[in-house]
Amino acid sequence: MNDSPKIPKCPRCGAALPANAPEGLCPRCLAALPLGPETAFTAEPAVPAKPPLSPEELAPHFPQLEILECLGRGGMGVVYKARQKSLNRLVALKLLAPERAGDAEFAKRFTREAHALAALNHPHIVTVYDFGRAGGFYFLLMEFVDGVNLRQAMGANRFTPEQALAVVPPICEALQYAHEHGIVHRDIKPENLLLDKEGRVKIADFGIAKMLGEDMSTGVAESQPAGTPQYMAPEQKEHQRTDHRADIYSLGVVLYEMLTGELPGAKLQPPSTKVQIDVRLDQIVLRALEKTPELRYQTAAEMRTQVETIAQEVPARPASSTAAAGSPHVGKPWSPWRWFAFGAVSLFVLFLICLLLPAVTRVRKSTMSAREEAEEARARDRVEEADARVRLSRDAAQPQNAAIGIVVTNRDGQMVIASIVPNTPASEDGHLQPGDAIAQFGEPGKPMVSVAGHTLSECVAGLRGREGSQVRLTVVPAGKTKTEAYPLTLTRRLLPVLEAERLGQLGTVPPLRDESAPAAPREIVIKKFTFDDTMISSDTGPIHNATETWGMSISGKERNELQRELAELLKNHGEQDPEVLAQRARLEARARLVAQPRVVRLYEVSDPNVEDCTVLYQAKLMTKALEGRAYLEMWCRFPGMGEAFSRGLDQTISGSNDWVSCQIPFFLKKGERPDLVRLNVVIEGEGEVYIKDIELSAVVNGPQTGASVTPQTPVPAK
């Protein structure tokens, strides 16, 4: 294999010709034969679709992720399971099929999917975390649902009617929500309905969702097959005007299939003729399956109400975890990693006996249905069994304050789960859920007092953990939208919400704090970089017309050159000509290279003399025609401990933008004193990036720390 005699090469393609080649023929040339399913046998071999990239191949394009495995391949692309390193959570990474990345129409649809999903913020719709372009393909970063789809769950066994009924209301809820936002899914089918381990259902794959109001008459492109024939509403199949009622039809088909195990045939037979179920279910199914949209349920909410009415009267719900209807959720079990992390949080304080809040229930009564109430009561009862609980409550004088956060321990070492109350947007957006960790200020035994001096007494939330584990809690004010509520994960460091609160980024409601805490965080500037400070990287240069601005540009000049040469070659040579192939390879290689993230080092600060605080790297970025993205990055070196970095991946900039303020934090604990801080900017792809107003500062932590920040004038390394 290494020092063997010269290996013969195939005269056609140049590949090495192994001695054991099949019938002596070059395998590569054999593979170039047309092997597609078409019976028409063309001369040119079809361009094969690339196989899904392996996790190793993907890794460089997504430095912020640890790609774990490929989950599968669908119509729009490939999906991988990954772990978001900075937040240590599992995510699903969906990549647009690379061979279609150049297809503008397809890319547009993908962008549409991303926006559609991002606009939707519902516990029963798969959450979109990020969307963009990396390594030449578009990607969608989504919530990872650890479970199966409805198809797999149905499997060989039909659902019991109870299970089917339990799954439908949340879907209706989600659909209603989507419809209210003007989005029709158009491809509701069992494969797109995911069930996690708790039996919670989520709608996925809004890939062909249409935004109502969008122009539907864009010709050929729109007549592409949309939806799955068996589940499509008649008006959808005939390319007539479809609206949200098409989703209701599809859901009807799914329900039919769940109950009877079959798809509704040409002659629609009511489900009760096939299985033993309540005849009133027939009415629901048949109404959803009406051929004329006007005769169906006009809203998903209507269907939900009908289903719930019957479901309530259905006797014993199965103990299995498919019961997922209604707002209060049973918290999800924690994976081993979480248990570990949770144990590690034991530094923090967890405490206080509690009882459930009458005030909370009082307010909720008016908004909850009887069934939700019953669920709530059950959850409450469980909470009350516990030994120790924390209660923070809504301040009666400020009903906007919604407190979220309890921690409970009981004798068995299990924390009791309650629901998140009240159902504020922040808790419903999927970013805060029972089972998530939340941080808080305060000391055990002392009453919680808001800055305004109001005593806070109770609140409810849900958490799980090992006995003796302690967490801090915080208050996320009501009215916070998804973009403002921070995803929370257990980390050893203070959680982002905490910092956001301290920095006043969480809005007008004053945070809870301990009485002895100082009024406001102190921000100390370590260094404000001026135009006179030369940057380290030689890639940057001062921009002529702008003041105080540095810029970097990765131009497309080289690519244009290569493309011009290719065009020239193609005039005289065929596609298969080795020179043409080589030129294409060069183009490809360059594209790959350019797509790699490039770290541009701006400044270094030695011995900033900070510890036990939050270091902030702030700058303003502007981009021009950036195909890819740019973001800030900060490196800290800790003597004897190593290096760590922080990246502003939630603030990436692409395309063309005016000045955008970016800021990334780096949390330092006691004992963590970096001796070197590097400020960089990372650029992926081609285009121009400008930066100005670069500043490094530190924010001192709250009362429990003895932070020391001594501003000095650091000497930037040249």
Add this chain to the structure above:
Amino acid sequence: MPLSSDQHESAEARPAQFVTTRWSVVMAARDKASPESQDALQTLCKGYWTPLYAFVRRLGNSAHDAQDLTQEFFARLLQKDWLDAVERERGRFRTFLIMALKRFLANEWDKARAVRRGGGQVVVPFDTKSAEECYLADPGPALSADHLYERRWALTLLDQTMARLRAEYERDGRGGDFERLKEYLVAERGAIPYEEIARALGTSEGAARVAVHRLRKRFREVFRSTVADTVSNEEDVEAEVRYVVEILGRV
């Protein structure tokens, strides 16, 4: 055919439209292993032994250890409840096999070594000598074990295809034709000397064209059929074909 949700592979398609292939037979058997499914599995294993062996060898095992290991793996595969191998990979034999092997290596190998060999155990007859030669003779670049497995798999598929093709022609008494025509499978369309072929075959130029065309067409059909034998859904055939083609196209 509409494709399933991206996040989770769909379950098997209804078999009505799909020709029963070996792997689909194995998959269809599920919990109760029938003699047909056992048979099918055994045939599949015999055919695709080489890539596994290459994988095990590339992991650093000596030829002797690799033999032992692979033998043991297959013996177990054919014996015990192999369906508890990775659920998600059941769609394709290729991925199922490598996953099962990795699991075996992770869990079972140590236990297996402790068990005394022989005495009722099914020892599957594999040609380890030729596999070893094959492994050593591979002139490809130093690939990782996984890549080597894939590559070997693709080459094995080609081998099987060509073997079947040859068998077909020989059965029809046209073994000589196959021998003469096979090189034109890879020739460029414009570069096939039909007159020469016509002379060699003793037919007209028109007949020579048809013969070459038929061979290429048949190659494609047999190739797809061979690939199909290793998947259980019709939808997967196309994807698997493309995947194998891509692997072969590398290097």
